[in-house]
Amino acid sequence: xxxxxxxxxxxxxxxxxxxxxxxxxxxxxxxxxxxxxxxxxxxxxxxxxxxxxxxxxxxxxxxxxxxxxxxxxxx
Numbered sequence: 467x468x469x470x471x472x473x474x475x476x477x478x479x480x481x482x483x484x485x486x487x488x489x490x491x492x493x494x495x496x497x498x499x500x501x502x503x504x505x506x507x508x509x510x511x512x513x514x515x516x517x518x519x520x521x522x523x524x525x526x527x528x529x530x531x532x533x534x535x536x537x538x539x540x541x
Contacts, residue, residue, distance in 0.1 A: 476484060532540045 476487060479487065
């Protein structure tokens with residue numbers, strides 16, 4: 467566990483530096499909260515079918531016919 471190590475190191479610091487550590491922790495908490503809310507707001511949901519009809523390829527007339535390379539396996 468990392469928490470006991472952090473607490474042990476924190477106790478070794480003078481009070482003025484402990485206050486700086488506290489401020490940094492609060493900064494990290496705020497930054498994480500902002501990052502997570504921004505990620506949620508920028509995340510867009512996909513809607514099925516939005517690209518329908520955009521990619522239409524002409525299929526050859528013999529599309530369903532067996533390939534020449536596969537004829538021996540199809541017999």
